[in-house]
Amino acid sequence: MNNPGTELAATERTLSRKDYQTDNDVRWCPGCGDYAILAQFHKMLAAIGARKEEHVIVSGIGCSSRFPYYVDCYGLHGIHGRAPAIATGLKVANPDLTVWVVTGDGDGLSIGASHLLHALRRNVDIKVLLFNNRIYGLTKGQFSPTSPRGLPTRSSPAGNTDDPVRPLDFAVTAGASFVARAIDTDTTRLQDIFIAAASHRGSVFVEILQNCPIFLDGVFDALRDERGRVDLVDGEPMEFAGKVLGRNERGRLESFDTGHHRALIHDVTDRDTARQLAAIDDSSGLPFPFGILYREERAAQHEAVAGKGRLDIPGMQRRLSASSRVRRQTP
Amino acid sequence: MAIAEEIPRRDETGVSVVVRFCGDSGDGVQLAGNRFTFDAVRAGNDVATFPEFPAEIRAPAGSTAGVSAFQVQFGDHRVYTHGDEADVLVAMNPAALTTNLAHLKAGGILIADTGAFGRKALAQAGYRDNPLDDFDPHRARLVGVDMTAMVLEALGGFDMKRREALKSRNFFALGVVYWMFGRGEDEMLQWIGKKFARSDTVRQANTAAFKTGMAWAETTELMAFERPVADTVAAGERTITGNEALSLGLMAAAALADLELVVGCYPITPASDILHYLSNERDNGVVAIQAEDEIAAIGMALGASYGGAIGVTATSGPGMALKSETLGLAVSLELPLVVVDVQRAGPSTGMPTRAEQADANIALAGRSGEAPVPVVAARSPADCFHAAIAAARIAVEHMTPVVLLSDAALANSAEPWSTPELADIAPIRVPRARAPAGGAKWLPYARDARLVRSWAVPGTPGLQHRIGGLEKLDGTGEISYDGANHERMTDLRERKVAVIGERLDDAIEVYGELSGRLLMVSWGGTYGAVRQAVCDARQLGHAVSHLHLRWLNPMDDSIGDIARGFDRVLVAELNRGQVLERLRARFLVDARGLSMMAGRPFGRRELHNAIVKALNS
Missing domain, CATH: 3.40.920.10 (Pyruvate-ferredoxin oxidoreductase, PFOR, domain III)
Known part of the structure; x- marks a missing residue:
């Protein structure tokens, strides 16, 4: 290696989570859920023994999109909603990198929803972490595409008239090959999901429910109640608060008593069930699923579009000559 | 060059x-x-x-x-x-x-x-x-x-x-x-x-x-046709259209820079053929992606440039409008990027298959904030090859987005073509970042004598850094909201583009004497018609010269002096006088415009009549 100095020394020893922090002061509001997410991200990098230069975080605009400034790897803080497109170009140009996209509910599901949809369906090998606080924070409190219907905000004083997007439903339907949900307060599960996401090859979508203490404090309080959430474990029944999720005779999800013959065993490769789980929302009367909903292996985009070795100058000269020769015969 | x-x-x-x-x-x-x-x-x-x-x-x-x-x-x-x-x-x-x-x-x-x-x-x-x-x-x-x-x-x-x-x-x-x-x-x-x-x-x-x-x-x-045309020119081995020449030029530029070519495009007439040609070059190392929209197309191109490739996107007027914000980000990030605008008649959908040069303004200034971008315009179908190399060279060597202008007529028209010798074209130097000796910290926005920052490609150990669209502190690249720093950075970005002019030996081309009765000015695809009309006028003994602008930004400093050597200056362009206004504002010369918005190139006689009229006025 031709890079003597501190970095060489740093990469040779085991790095701790602190090694992945930057000198930048973290500027989220006190009590913001982003702090917990950032801490788990640092911890994950240490846990997987990440080489700093091999990770890149691309973000858009919003509170969450400040994330790259706080992680000591490569980072690009882009423009509103376009991070998935920028990350796509980065990954095809430089396939050895591990590319993370940090976005929010406004950035990813409003102004950038189209890019997100296409990145997920193309199975671009990027890991999208969508911090969902169900409100616009950086622009100071307007409703977001995930805000509850009826929510009064500065831009909806009489209550939000729009129905919210279901982020997981969007991701599964778009064709993400890894779909998961976590919450800022459950750091253990967040850590597990981060580690699983890091090694997945293909489009990762992780919705992280994150409390905004300023503009929508407590929006996820109902999920603290064990009746409000179901923690999914692959191969295990979908149990919660003495109940279990199952499919009723009409094929719809319903809660049953534990041990009921209609209880569902979680299978992360079952896309149909993942779709049903992903569709659970405020009005379903069912617990919100957490953990990895869906996971599949399929070719990632950069593998499909990769060029076969670029041309050097003599190679390009041959290419030009060949085109003239061919054209002389068959234009 | x-x-x-x-x-x-x-x-x-x-x-x-x-x-x-x-x-x-x-x-x-x-x-x-x-x-x-x-x-x-x-x-x-x-x-x-x-x-x-x-x-x-x-x-x-x-x-x-x-x-x-x-x-x-x-x-x-x-x-x-x-x-x-x-x-x-x-x-x-x-x-x-x-x-x-x-x-x-x-x-x-x-x-x-x-x-x-x-x-x-x-x-x-x-x-x-x-x-x-x-x-x-x-x-x-x-x-x-x-x-x-x-x-x-x-x-x-x-x-x-x-x-x-x-x-x-x-x-x-x-x-x-x-x-x-x-x-x-x-x-x-x-x-x-x-x-x-x-x-x-x-x-x-x-x-x-x-x-x-x-x-x-x-x-x-x-x-029998009564006027036989002697076969004496030996103009080329084959014919080539502007879009094909442009595509080959981009590939040649990647080879000259020893970089990968990544193209993000959304289909749009009359630029789609560039996507078609380059999609067919996967075996030659080209990565071409059909994006979901124009914004994603330039986003992918910029992401690829960040990742160490030459990122390119090709579009036409409506697409240029959509790419504006990302082009501004590229100015702020100071990364190489080539944006090809194959101009068509506008505004809006306009006349998609018809030629116009009315995107000069959006290329030069169509961004929020002070966001200078070099702009080069191809003058003929075969010249699209050289113009593409020129655009990529300036983009890479100066770490800047560059707009390359073509038009619907150049895109589809054909011209003789002989295989260029790449050995005759200077390689493109890549300003790669190196970790400073002695453990010193590498600074993302430190600049060389030409005000160019260095390119630290993700994956390079020891050069981890964070960049973005927020204003950066001069040198370190850290976020800065300081007014004095913003003024300095604005000035640096402007000068960084201006100094490119010092190295361009092809920014303008003059045909004829440096003084006389009339100077005909062209840029981009009006080159051929204007040259023909000037040749015709000179055959008739008129003191007419031709000044062609290859680069619209930076504009060559000598243009004003040249223009002042003539009694009259006439700027022929397929728009309402966009470059004319810039020439007047920048050089304070009393240039007049010859505009046409008919969706086609100038005719020889139209220009001849305009020349005669100008000479008689």
Whole structure:
């Protein structure tokens, strides 16, 4: 290696989570859920023994999109909603990198929803972490595409008239090959999901429910109640608060008593069930699923579009000559 | 970075002929024109072409909306334009005749398929009577030939439906025209053999139609064209369109820089062919992605540049509007990026297949904030190759986005082409970042003497850094909201582009004396027509010179001094005077504008008349 100095020394020893922090002061509001997410991200990098230069975080605009400034790897803080497109170009140009996209509910599901949809369906090998606080924070409190219907905000004083997007439903339907949900307060599960996401090859979508203490404090309080959430474990029944999720005779999800013959065993490769789980929302009367909903292996985009070795100058000269020769015969 | 003359400079005037093919969209007019052009080049002529086709894919057959035309001027000297008027017009049906007769010069030759002038077809074209009956011999010499009947007869032995057989009419017409101009039969037959190798029937039908056309012309002795064009120019090995040359230029630039070429594009007329060409080069290392929209296309290109490749996106006017924000980000990030704008008539959807130069302003200034971007404009189809290399060179060597302007006419028109020697073109130097010795910290926004920051590609150990669209502190690149720093950074970004001008030896090209009565100014695709008109005026003894701007930004400092050497300055552009206004503002010269917004390039006579008027005013 031709890079003597501190970095060489740093990469040779085991790095701790602190090694992945930057000198930048973290500027989220006190009590913001982003702090917990950032801490788990640092911890994950240490846990997987990440080489700093091999990770890149691309973000858009919003509170969450400040994330790259706080992680000591490569980072690009882009423009509103376009991070998935920028990350796509980065990954095809430089396939050895591990590319993370940090976005929010406004950035990813409003102004950038189209890019997100296409990145997920193309199975671009990027890991999208969508911090969902169900409100616009950086622009100071307007409703977001995930805000509850009826929510009064500065831009909806009489209550939000729009129905919210279901982020997981969007991701599964778009064709993400890894779909998961976590919450800022459950750091253990967040850590597990981060580690699983890091090694997945293909489009990762992780919705992280994150409390905004300023503009929508407590929006996820109902999920603290064990009746409000179901923690999914692959191969295990979908149990919660003495109940279990199952499919009723009409094929719809319903809660049953534990041990009921209609209880569902979680299978992360079952896309149909993942779709049903992903569709659970405020009005379903069912617990919100957490953990990895869906996971599949399929070719990632950069593998499909990769060029076969670029041309050097003599190679390009041959290419030009060949085109003239061919054209002389068959234009 | 001198631009090689693609064609040896010879006498500026000599013998040239203009042939125009026109017919229904399904009549194979473009193929006929392209093939005729190709063999003219192979025979040693210089050429310039102008294809015109409807934006609709399949307008109703026989309607005037569905007419497609192809015009070529070929000559024994440097040919700059496709010609104002055709010496020979080949009309395949009444709709084509009614929409194209105005392009035939008085006393020219009209070759028409009389068999296609039936009652229904005449009515579709709006004719009450057959215009070929009692055709005014002073208007043109009519050569009526029942191509329809002769092709059907020649192909009678083939197992083909009438409709299929009639598709070979364009080869009959080619046979007639080839004979008129003494083009060889063998090469055409050889080409038909290869082009239609997959279908014996089509190959044989086209061969038979072509031979029948030639034989008919030969036996009809009135057909010899009276002005033979000497085959003396040896202009090139083949023809090339602007979009193909541009695509090859981008590939050549990647090779010259030893970088990967990553192209993000969203389909848009008339730029889509660039996506098509480059999508076909995967085996040659090109990564071409069809993005979900114009914004994603430039986002992918910029992401690729961040990742160490040459990121390119190609579009037209409406796409330029959508790319504006990301282009601003590229200015802020100071990463290489090439944005190709193949201009078409606007605003909005405008006329997608028609040429215009009205995107100069959006290229130069169409961003929020102070966001200077170098802008280079290709001047001819083959020049698109060199202009693409120039754009990529400045983008990479100066770490900046560059806008490369082409237009709908350059994109689809053809010009002679000889294989360029890459050894004659300087390699592109990549300003890679290196970790400073002694453990010092590498600074993302430290600059060299030319104000260029270095390129630290993710994956490089020890150079981890964070950049973004927020204003950066000079040097360190850290976020800064300091007013004085913002003023300094704004000034740095401006000067960084300005200093590029110091190294451009091709920013302008002057033809003629540096003083005189009239200076004609062109940029981009108006080059050829303006040069031709200036040549014409000089032949007549007028003190007219030609100044062509290759780079619209940075603008060459000498332009003002040159302009002041002339009594009058006339800026010819296919817009309302966008570059004119910049020249006036920047150099305080009393330049006047010659604008045209007709969706086509200037004609030789239009410019000549404008020159005469300017000289007499």
